[in-house]
């Protein structure tokens with residue numbers, strides 16, 4: 001599945017509270033993701049809710065992730 005700018009897979013808050021896994025790095029570099037991937041959103045407004053999102057989810061809190 002293609003991941004576009006503005007979607008969780010390319011957002012710095014996606015899985016932000018754990019070390020960047022190979023899965024997340026691969027999504028960033030390839031802009032492709034398995035739709036079955038689910039990770040926690042670390043955005044301050046969502047973190048306490050433990051919101052789980054897929055790489056193709058998204059919200060207005062999108063912040064571009066840095067590759068490393």
Ligand code: SF4
Nearest residue numbers: 008011041043059061
């Ligand atoms: S829900 Fe919003 S803030 Fe959280 S990872 Fe997705 S785009 Fe980023």
